[in-house]
Amino acid sequence: xxxxxxxxxxxxxxxxxxxxxxxxxxxxxxxxxxxxxxxxxxxxxxxxxxxxxxxxxxxxxxxxxxxxxxxxxxxxxxxxxxxxxxxxxxxxxxxxxxxxxxxxxxxxxxxxxxxxxxxxxxxxxxxxxxxxxxxxxxxxxxxxxxxxxxxxxxxxxxxxxxxxxxxxxxxxxxxxxxxxxxxxxxxxxxxxxxxxxxxxxxxxxxxxxxxxxxxxxxxxxxxxxxxxxxxxxxxxxxxxxxxxxxxxxxxxxxxxxxxxxxxxxxxxxxxxxxxxxxxxxxxxxxxxxxxxxxxxxxxxxxxxxxxxxxxxxxxxxxxxxxxxxxxxxxxxxxxxxxxxxxxxxxxxxxxxxxxxxxxxxxxxxxxxxxxxxxxxxxxxxxxxxxxxxxxxxxxxxxxxxxxxxxxxxxxxxxxxxxxxxxxxxxxxxxxxxxxxxxxxxxxxxxxxxxxxxxxxxxxxxxxxxxxxxxxxxxxxxxxxxxxxxxxxxxxxxxxxxxxxxxxxxxxxxxxxxxxxxxxxxxxxxxxxxxxxxxxxxxxxxxxxxxxxxxxxxxxxxxxxxxxxxxxxxxxxxxxxxxxxxxxxxxxxxxxxxxxxxxxxxxxxxxxxxxxxxxxxxxxxxxxxxxxxxxxxxxxxxxxxxxxxxxxxxxxxxxxxxxxxxxxxxxxxxxxxxxxxxxxxxxxxxxxxxxxxxxxxxxxxxxxxxxxxxxxxxxxxxxxxx
Amino acid sequence: xxxxxxxxxxxxxxxxxxxxxxxxxxxxxxxxxxxxxxxxxxxxxxxxxxxxxxxxxxxxxxxxxxxxxxxxxxxxxxxxxxxxxxxxxxxxxxxxxxxxxxxxxxxxxxxxxxxxxxxxxxxxxxxxxxxxxxxxxxxxxxxxxxxxxxxxxxxxxxxxxxxxxxxxxxxx
Numbered sequence: 001x002x003x004x005x006x007x008x009x010x011x012x013x014x015x016x017x018x019x020x021x022x023x024x025x026x027x028x029x030x031x032x033x034x035x036x037x038x039x040x041x042x043x044x045x046x047x048x049x050x051x052x053x054x055x056x057x058x059x060x061x062x063x064x065x066x067x068x069x070x071x072x073x074x075x076x077x078x079x080x081x082x083x084x085x086x087x088x089x090x091x092x093x094x095x096x097x098x099x100x101x102x103x104x105x106x107x108x109x110x111x112x113x114x115x116x117x118x119x120x121x122x123x124x125x126x127x128x129x130x131x132x133x134x135x136x137x138x139x140x141x142x143x144x145x146x147x148x149x150x151x152x153x154x155x156x157x158x159x160x161x162x163x164x165x166x167x168x169x170x171x172x173x174x175x176x177x178x179x180x181x182x183x184x185x186x187x188x189x190x191x192x193x194x195x196x197x198x199x200x201x202x203x204x205x206x207x208x209x210x211x212x213x214x215x216x217x218x219x220x221x222x223x224x225x226x227x228x229x230x231x232x233x234x235x236x237x238x239x240x241x242x243x244x245x246x247x248x249x250x251x252x253x254x255x256x257x258x259x260x261x262x263x264x265x266x267x268x269x270x271x272x273x274x275x276x277x278x279x280x281x282x283x284x285x286x287x288x289x290x291x292x293x294x295x296x297x298x299x300x301x302x303x304x305x306x307x308x309x310x311x312x313x314x315x316x317x318x319x320x321x322x323x324x325x326x327x328x329x330x331x332x333x334x335x336x337x338x339x340x341x342x343x344x345x346x347x348x349x350x351x352x353x354x355x356x357x358x359x360x361x362x363x364x365x366x367x368x369x370x371x372x373x374x375x376x377x378x379x380x381x382x383x384x385x386x387x388x389x390x391x392x393x394x395x396x397x398x399x400x401x402x403x404x405x406x407x408x409x410x411x412x413x414x415x416x417x418x419x420x421x422x423x424x425x426x427x428x429x430x431x432x433x434x435x436x437x438x439x440x441x442x443x444x445x446x447x448x449x450x451x452x453x454x455x456x457x458x459x460x461x462x463x464x465x466x467x468x469x470x471x472x473x474x475x476x477x478x479x480x481x482x483x484x485x486x487x488x489x490x491x492x493x494x495x496x497x498x499x500x501x502x503x504x505x506x507x508x509x510x511x512x513x514x515x516x517x518x519x520x521x522x523x524x525x526x527x528x529x530x531x532x533x534x535x536x537x538x539x540x541x542x543x544x545x546x547x548x549x550x551x552x553x554x555x556x557x558x559x560x561x562x563x564x565x566x567x568x569x570x571x572x573x574x575x576x577x578x579x580x581x582x583x584x585x586x587x588x589x590x591x592x593x594x595x596x597x598x599x600x601x602x603x604x605x606x607x608x609x610x611x612x613x614x615x616x617x618x619x620x621x622x623x624x625x626x627x628x629x630x631x632x633x634x635x636x637x638x639x640x641x642x643x644x645x646x647x648x649x650x651x652x653x654x655x656x657x658x659x660x661x662x663x664x665x666x667x668x669x670x671x672x673x674x675x676x677x678x679x680x681x682x683x684x685x686x687x688x689x690x691x692x693x694x695x696x697x698x699x700x701x702x703x704x705x706x707x708x709x710x711x712x713x714x715x716x717x718x719x720x721x
Numbered sequence: 722x723x724x725x726x727x728x729x730x731x732x733x734x735x736x737x738x739x740x741x742x743x744x745x746x747x748x749x750x751x752x753x754x755x756x757x758x759x760x761x762x763x764x765x766x767x768x769x770x771x772x773x774x775x776x777x778x779x780x781x782x783x784x785x786x787x788x789x790x791x792x793x794x795x796x797x798x799x800x801x802x803x804x805x806x807x808x809x810x811x812x813x814x815x816x817x818x819x820x821x822x823x824x825x826x827x828x829x830x831x832x833x834x835x836x837x838x839x840x841x842x843x844x845x846x847x848x849x850x851x852x853x854x855x856x857x858x859x860x861x862x863x864x865x866x867x868x869x870x871x872x873x874x875x876x877x878x879x880x881x882x883x884x885x886x887x888x889x890x891x892x893x
Contacts, residue, residue, distance in 0.1 A: 591775065637777030682824040683786070683795040684884050686776055692786060692793045700774040700786045700793055712778065 008169045012053050014331070016102050019046040021402060024095050027088055028405045034083035044073045045228075050098070052178075052229055056171045059105040062098065065116065067181075068123040069094050074222075075127055090126055092406070094119050153216055154241045155223055160191075160209035162233030167204050170230055176212070178226045183216025209235075332432060334392050342388045349381045390580070391429070397475045397484070398426030400435045404446055408471060411450045418457055418468045419450055425475035430482045433578050434554060438484070441550045444543040445486040445570050446471060453490035453568050463565065465489070481556075481598065482574050489567040493560070498522055520560040521658040524548035548657075552707065555581065555596060555690070559658070573598070579676060583703065585669040585695075586652070588633050589640040592701045593665070594674050594693060599706045601653040601660065603668060606646050621651060621662045628653065630662040631713045637688065642666045656706040663709070676703065688712050747837050747863065749870055750817060750830040752800055753808075757830070758837065758863060758870040765818045765825060767833055770810055783883065784829060787816070794818065796827040797879070821875050822884065837870065839863040844872065 026043040030036065051066035069091065075081040097119050104111040157179075161172060179185055194207040201207075214223065220240060227236055298305050356374050359367060401423050412419040454460075454469035461467055472487040495516070502508045502522050522528060526545040551558050556574035575581055575598065583594035610622045611630065620627040630651065634641035643649040643666055651662045674693040677700075679686055690705035747758035748767075773785030773796045782802035787794050796816060800807055813832035818825060847859035860874035 639775075639777065677791075677793045679786075679793060682793060682826060683776075686779065688777060692774075694788045694791065698788055699772065700788050702774070702777070 009057060010331075012057055012169075013102065013106055015053065016050050019050050020095060020099055020102070022046040023050075024092065024406060025402065027092050027095065028409060030083055031085065031088045031409070034088075037077070040073065040077045040083075044070065044077050047073055048225070048228065050102075052174065053169075054102075054105070055174050055177075056169060057105075059102075061111070061116070062101045062105055065094070065098055065101055065120060068120055068127070069098070072123055072127045081126075087126055090119075090122055094123060153219065155214045155216070155220070156237075156239045156241055157212040157214060157223070158209075158235070158237045159212070159227065160235040161206050161230055163205045163207075164233070165206035165230060172206075172208070172210070175226055175230065176210075179212065179214055179223070182218050182223060182226070183214055185212060185214055187211075187213040332393070332395075338388065338392055342385070342392070345381065345385050345388055349378075349385060352378050352381055390431075390576075393432050394429035394576075395432050395435055396427045396429055397435060397482075398423075400439050400442060401426050401473055401475075403439070403443070404473060407443065407446060408450055411447065415451060416456065417450070417454055419454060420468055420470050421446075422470060422472045424473070428475040428477060428482060430574070430576050431578060434482075434574055434576070437550060437554055438572070438574065441547040441572070442473075442484065442486065444547045445572075446473070448543060449486055449488035449490065449568065449570075453488035453492075455491050459491075477576075478573070482576055484572040484574070485569055486572075487567065487569040492564040492566055492568050493520060493523070493562040494564060495519060501528065517559070517658045520562065523560075524558070524657075552657075554578065555598065557598070557655075557657075580673050581676060581703070582671070583674050583693075584652075584671050585701070586633075586650075586665040587642075587667040587669055588637070588665050589642055591637075591639055592669065592695060592699075593633070594701055594703045595652060595654070595663075596690070596703065596706070597671065599654045599656055601655050603650055603652045604662075605649075606651055608647050611646055621646075623653060623662070626660075628660050628662045630664060631709070632664045633709070634664075636709055636713050654706050656710065659710070661706075661710060663706075674701075674703065745839060745841075747839055747870065747872060748817065748833065749835055749837055749868075750815075750833045752803065752831050753805060756834065756868055756870045757799075758839070758872045759817065759819060759828075759875060760872075761836060763819045763821075763875050765820060768816050768818065768827075770814045770816055770829065780883065787827060789818065789825070789827075792825065794825050794827050796829060798829045800829075800831075802878075819875060821878060824884070826879075837863075837865045837868075839865055839870065839872075 023043050023046045026039050026046070030039050030043070033039065047066055047070045051063050051070055054060075054066065055063035072081075072087070072091065076083055076087070081087070097115055100111055101116065161170075165172065176185065176188060189211045191209040191211070192207070194209070195201070196207065216223065220238060223238055224236075227234065352374060356371075356378065359371055359374060363371070404423070405421055408419050408421040411417075449471045450469075454471070455463070455465075457467045460469065470489050472485070474485045474487070476483055498519055499508070499514075502519075502525075503510055505525075505528065507522060507525055507528070508514065524544050524547070528544070548558055551572055551574070554574055555578070556572055559571045559573070560568065561571070562568040581594075582597040584597055584600055586593050586595055604623065606621055612620050612622070612627070614620060619630040621630045630646070632641070632644075633639070634644075641649075646664055649664050649666055650668055651664055652668075653660060653662050655661075676691045677693055679689060679692050686702075688705055688709040688711075690703045690708070692700050692702055695701045746761040748761050748764050749756050749758045751757075768789075771787065773787050775785040776783060776795070782798050784796040784798040784801075787796050798807070808831070810829075811831075814829065815833055816827040816829055817833065818827050820826075843864045844861040845864075846861055847856045848862065850856065858874055858877045860872045863870040863872050
């Protein structure tokens with residue numbers, strides 16, 4: 001059972017995260033449209049879900065805190081209060097706090113008690129300040145006897161919960177508690193006639209139903225809302241009574257019709273009582289004697305109380321260990337549609353396989369065309385399955401984008417700028433691991449755009465720009481890659497400033513002539529920042545090099561387009577997945593290397609005389625009137641090449657970090673997708689090698705790390721050759 | 722047969738052939754005329770030599786990498802590592818796949834011989850030759866009948882520079 005419970009808990013945390021996202025998203029939208037009742041209802045429902053489920057799982061801190069939020073939300077929903085920026089802000093802060101509370105329940109970070117207390121007080125204050133007496137009752141349910149009689153409603157509630165109540169982890173007690181919070185529950189009667197006997201009882205089925213009496217100041221829909229989660233399949237009647245009616249209905253609780261449960265056989269005790277064999281008292285007495293295993297063992301002297309206690313402790317520990325283990329496993333939600341398609345494909349694969357083995361068992365030469373045809377089919381199937389399996393790991397990038405509306409909102413408030421964030425291409429899918437790792441770089445870029453890129457409102461107005469600055473996030477597919485752009489319509493990069501700074505920091509020489517791309521690339525150098533003042537958001541010069549490093553680590557590239565006074569666009573080009581890359585296989589002597597297709601611009605066979613040397617050694621190749629540095633791969637990697645004469649070999653023009661370089665190889669073998677295998681797992685990182693892969697013949701091939709190779713070449717001598 | 726009876730049977734057999742179960746079991750292999758031993762629990766498998774892919778810019782005793790059922794396994798040429806002359810590989814040349822510092826690695830050796838039980842009392846500390854001969858990767862010298870076995874300390878076999886990328890500054 002404990003494991004099942006942990007499983008439910010996981011589901012709760014997952015669900016809570018989703019609800020939190022809805023609340024946050026909703027609150028942000030609410031700021032723009034404070035009048036939107038639907039939005040408020042949506043937020044309220046999510047908050048209510050968190051409260052309800054967290055209470056059931058015993059996360060009382062979460063439940064209590066959410067309850068305060070909910071009270072305020074309810075007032076807003078009923079129109080008793082209006083959404084002001086202050087309230088929205090408070091609710092957003094409360095959402096953050098709720099997040100930490102939920103994390104803490106998961107066994108994660110510690111909770112800042114002070115913040116919780118402060119926000120609880122603020123929420124209560126915000127709810128109370130709205131001079132409706134009914135608000136106060138929600139806060140202090142016990143005082144409602146002091147209320148004016150006019151506010152009193154009496155409800156007779158008959159509730160037969162659905163049979164699946166316990167299976168979904170719902171607890172009727174929680175509902176009664178909540179009803180108690182609304183007012184006074186004067187009577188709770190349980191109807192046990194549906195209970196089967198002990199032998200045939202299914203502990204996961206709810207056989208009980210209840211009749212309740214509630215006195216409250218709330219109106220009927222508030223009471224109904226308590227049952228929101230159990231409404232489905234429930235038999236619920238809520239009748240508002242006048243005081244005169246009360247007594248008559250009171251004595252005859254409405255008979256309840258069975259809600260879904262088959263009403264199974266009666267419990268043994270009940271039958272015994274009914275048939276007059278034993279009296280009700282005897283039965284109750286007998287039932288009271290049922291004991292727990294530990295107690296029985298102690299009584300039989302089979303174990304000491306201490307031993308039982310220890311065993312119980314151990315059981316608890318095991319439970320908590322099992323839980324903490326569980327929370328670490330990453331899960332992924334997959335569209336059932338994707339799974340169904342995959343199953344179909346596997347079915348096809350099995351058919352193809354059986355056709356092939358059938359053919360193989362009695363093969364004759366004349367059946368060759370059939371064999372070839374089936375092999376082709378097998379190849380098609382395999383490729384399609386590969387694509388489908390990869391697509392399971394694909395998530396829409398919207399999940400990574402979703403944090404930005406809040407970020408931009410907070411930034412604009414902090415910096416006193418008016419900023420709108422425009423998102424597009426959220427449905428573009430890419431690998432889960434990539435999504436997880438681009439979160440931070442994107443945050444840096446968005447912050448950078450909002451903080452440095454966009455000018456303060458006065459400056460914008462002076463420059464004939466709209467006061468409202470725009471940051472655009474866009475994602476789209478391009479070739480086998482995904483492109484993400486972060487675009488702002490701010491001041492743009494200042495060439496002179498960057499150059500001056502770079503010269504000051506000694507990154508470039510005083511009179512060095514650099515093309516624009518390379519100047520922009522300077523901002524990715526560690527410690528480089530042109531911001532005149534350091535804000536707590538950015539300007540310390542640590543952000544951009546982190547962006548660069550993270551994107552490089554993912555095998556992607558960052559490029560910058562900017563126009564002074566018009567704005568800046570950062571374009572991230574990323575592989576769709578980290579597990580497989582599209583590569584060009586090249587040969588140097590007997591060795592095969594894979595060059596990531598992403599970094600190849602073109603390949604050429606140089607003409608005699610296209611190569612010039614500088615200072616006797618450094619070689620340059622003329623590619624359409626631009627001289628690019630050339631390096632011989634066999635020299636860098638100390639290999640035995642087939643050709644040492646560039647005119648016989650092939651030159652690959654590669655690009656890394658805005659730099660272009662020509663790399664000499666013997667031959668291009670072809671283009672193929674390769675599965676990346678780790679070198680670090682059993683060995684270590686090798687300079688110039690990004691990873692390994694297994695080639696078609698079963699041998700190992702290395703994936704070239706263009707940047708690393710450049711660095712080896714720059715150092716002059718290869719390491720320990 | 723249950724595990725207990727299997728164990729008893731093994732012990733009896735060992736006693737019959739004059740082996741005790743005390744002390745460690747070592748897989749022994751040959752490099753030239755010398756006999757070396759590795760703790761049998763560190764050995765994952767033994768496979769025939771197949772061509773490896775050379776890793777660029779690594780010390781000569783790092784022979785290359787091999788595809789071992791989908792994992793990339795580095796191969797170390799023990800002769801080169803110990804400063805012995807290399808020889809032509811024969812049909813006896815094998816790769817002993819071992820676990821070193823949680824990594825799976827292959828050692829190229831001339832030939833494997835027996836699994837020996839070497840009693841604790843038959844193991845003496847590694848001899849000291851001074852700076853001339855590096856024996857830091859030896860755990861001791863074991864005696865088994867007439868045979869002398871150099872027992873390898875797997876965790877010291879490879880130096881840090883073998884297992885961690887040499888930083889640019891250190892290499893320059």
